[in-house]
Amino acid sequence: MPINREFSARARVVAEGLEARQLDGLLLTLGPNLTYLSGFTGSNGALLVTPRRRLLFTDPRYTLQAGQETDCEVRTARKALLTEVASAIRRLKLKRLAYEPARMTCEAMHEFEAALPLGTVLVPVTEWIERQRMVKSPTEIDAIRRSVRVNSEAYEQVMTMVKPGMSERDIAAELEYRMRRLGAEKPSFETIVASGKRTALPHAQPTSARLKPRDMLLVDMGAFLDGYASDMTRTAFVGTPTRKAEAVYAAVLEAQLTAIEAVRPGLEAYKVDQAARRVLREFDLDDLFTHSTGHGLGLEIHEPPRLGRRDRTLLEVGMAITIEPGVYHEDFGGIRIEDTVLVTATGCEVLTPTSKELRVLG
Numbered sequence: 216m217p218i219n220r221e222f223s224a225r226a227r228v229v230a231e232g233l234e235a236r237q238l239d240g241l242l243l244t245l246g247p248n249l250t251y252l253s254g255f256t257g258s259n260g261a262l263l264v265t266p267r268r269r270l271l272f273t274d275p276r277y278t279l280q281a282g283q284e285t286d287c288e289v290r291t292a293r294k295a296l297l298t299e300v301a302s303a304i305r306r307l308k309l310k311r312l313a314y315e316p317a318r319m320t321c322e323a324m325h326e327f328e329a330a331l332p333l334g335t336v337l338v339p340v341t342e343w344i345e346r347q348r349m350v351k352s353p354t355e356i357d358a359i360r361r362s363v364r365v366n367s368e369a370y371e372q373v374m375t376m377v378k379p380g381m382s383e384r385d386i387a388a389e390l391e392y393r394m395r396r397l398g399a400e401k402p403s404f405e406t407i408v409a410s411g412k413r414t415a416l417p418h419a420q421p422t423s424a425r426l427k428p429r430d431m432l433l434v435d436m437g438a439f440l441d442g443y444a445s446d447m448t449r450t451a452f453v454g455t456p457t458r459k460a461e462a463v464y465a466a467v468l469e470a471q472l473t474a475i476e477a478v479r480p481g482l483e484a485y486k487v488d489q490a491a492r493r494v495l496r497e498f499d500l501d502d503l504f505t506h507s508t509g510h511g512l513g514l515e516i517h518e519p520p521r522l523g524r525r526d527r528t529l530l531e532v533g534m535a536i537t538i539e540p541g542v543y544h545e546d547f548g549g550i551r552i553e554d555t556v557l558v559t560a561t562g563c564e565v566l567t568p569t570s571k572e573l574r575v576l577g
């Protein structure tokens with residue numbers, strides 16, 4: 216389906232939602248939901264969705280770009296965007312309007328309310344479009360596949376050159392450089408490179424610390440390609456790992472494979488988390504698994520569903536999620552293994568091609 220037709224198909228689903236909720240319109244401020252329904256990627260925009268129309272407001276810097284990216288009616292604002300939106304609401308006689316408090320500042324909200332015609336009813340909505348975004352279209356899945364491939368290829372290229380003496384920052388710079396050379400727009404989050412005991416920090420930022428013999432090396436990286444994210448973690452070893460490290464690696468891998476095995480449509484998200492946790496409990500490592508098993512990804516690196524202890528979202532065909540159990544201890548370090556997977560009719564497809572066999576570098 217041509218991408219523009221996809222935007223209008225998404226908007227039709229929203230229009231049905233407006234009707235069901237007895238709303239006249241939905242206001243989206245800048246962010247992934249706005250991009251999802253319009254295609255617009257500029258840095259200043261607001262989108263007004265009514266049952267029949269989509270009005271995209273932006274400023275003169277983006278008029279041309281908006282014309283190229285979206286099939287919405289583009290309104291170039293001379294004043295503050297939300298003041299222009301309020302004028303349109305008056306003209307279109309919209310009475311009940313939904314908005315997203317999570318994506319608006321208090322300041323913008325006050326400004327907007329002051330400009331609205333008297334009697335407009337504002338209805339806060341949370342995770343409406345995010346829920347719609349959970350199931351990906353074939354075009355989106357294709358972008359995620361390509362993003363995953365580029366990400367893994369960048370990792371592969373850099374791992375062949377990693378050796379003791381390289382700093383975490385050097386490695387992160389190489390990974391991001393390769394990723395872009397291979398076609399990514401940018402990393403989908405700040406690349407995590409941690410060596411030695413710093414691997415115990417699940418979200419370590421790369422430092423000037425240099426890789427030493429017998430260190431562990433944890434890399435968590437993702438790319439944005441055509442706007443879509445990938446996400447992968449691998450933990451490798453410089454020289455032969457200790458017996459203990461080898462045993463923990465095997466346990467984390469078993470937890471990851473068991474969680475992947477559990478994924479199927481109709482299953483509640485938290486059950487995937489349970490599957491990973493149960494394996495780590497057998498090894499008495501579950502207390503050291505301090506985050507959730509995974510998350511959805513797409514236009515954002517973290518999207519619903521959350522594969523944590525409580526999310527009862529039913530998995531559906533076409534959801535793209537990560538599976539990433541990990542074990543962290545300040546004396547020992549940390550080991551995490553993460554793949555991007557796609558929920559399919561029969562279970563799931565692991566999109567990440569990178570090997571999960573214990574890898575010894577240099």
Ligand code: ZN
Nearest residue numbers: 435436446447
């Ligand atoms: Zn990750």
Ligand code: ZN
Nearest residue numbers: 446537539553
């Ligand atoms: Zn992740």
